[in-house]
Amino acid sequence: MRILVYNIAYGTGSPLGAWEMAAGVRNYIRTPERYFDAIKRMVRRCRADAAGFLEVDGGSFRTRGKSQLQELTEALDAERMPARSKYAPDSPLNHLPYWRWQTNALLVRSGLSQQQKVDFMPCGTKRLILECKVQDIDILLVHLALGRGVRRKQLEYLTALVQNRKRCIVCGDFNTFGGSRELTDFFNNTGFESANKKHSATYPARQPVMELDYILYSPDLDLKSFRIVQFPGSDHLPLLADFN
Numbered sequence: 001m002r003i004l005v006y007n008i009a010y011g012t013g014s015p016l017g018a019w020e021m022a023a024g025v026r027n028y029i030r031t032p033e034r035y036f037d038a039i040k041r042m043v044r045r046c047r048a049d050a051a052g053f054l055e056v057d058g059g060s061f062r063t064r065g066k067s068q069l070q071e072l073t074e075a076l077d078a079e080r081m082p083a084r085s086k087y088a089p090d091s092p093l094n095h096l097p098y099w100r101w102q103t104n105a106l107l108v109r110s111g112l113s114q115q116q117k118v119d120f121m122p123c124g125t126k127r128l129i130l131e132c133k134v135q136d137i138d139i140l141l142v143h144l145a146l147g148r149g150v151r152r153k154q155l156e157y158l159t160a161l162v163q164n165r166k167r168c169i170v171c172g173d174f175n176t177f178g179g180s181r182e183l184t185d186f187f188n189n190t191g192f193e194s195a196n197k198k199h200s201a202t203y204p205a206r207q208p209v210m211e212l213d214y215i216l217y218s219p220d221l222d223l224k225s226f227r228i229v230q231f232p233g234s235d236h237l238p239l240l241a242d243f244n
Contacts, residue, residue, distance in 0.1 A: 007054035
């Protein structure tokens with residue numbers, strides 16, 4: 001089974017340096033189509049069985065009303081899976097322009113998914129958990145908080161959620177600005193491992209210095225291969241892993 005994990009940053013591109021980042025703010029208001037078109041081509045090339053996408057625009061003014069979720073579903077030849085606002089259900093952001101269209105999505109190639117589930121962590125502005133079962137493997141997609149204290153509580157919740165599971169993958173954008181050592185307790189209490197054995201950086205895409213994105217898996221799964229795709233379509237780099 002092949003899994004792709006990618007924070008696409010709403011198709012706003014991959015700035016190089018502070019100047020391009022400042023100039024690129026306008027892309028969050030009106031996104032050039034060329035960036036997302038390149039992302040779709042990359043997704044087709046990867047031919048993943050399952051894909052977790054973070055920061056997907058569901059059809060705001062930014063994308064001229066086009067749903068990136070729908071186009072990614074078609075690019076992956078996937079079933080329509082749960083996609084929800086990445087914010088808490090009671091968050092006022094769910095009622096604002098732009099923000100209410102900001103979603104995460106867990107997509108699975110047609111015919112492979114057995115069940116889907118939506119859950120929420122108990123704290124944080126971003127607390128969505130998307131879950132599905134593919135070939136008897138549970139896959140959970142998360143996007144953790146920017147604040148370290150909230151991240152710690154979210155990781156405690158995830159630890160309790162998966163520590164007794166078999167054949168399980170937890171993946172997504174963990175925002176571990178303190179490095180992978182933030183996951184030490186999670187690893188110790190679950191036995192999970194990171195597919196990124198060298199802890200190579202994934203952010204920012206053009207000059208990576210931080211490991212923010214992860215594919216974590218339970219010890220009963222057999223990792224066949226892992227790579228970070230050197231593709232500057234977003235400010236994050238895509239992760240691709242194969243499991244036997």
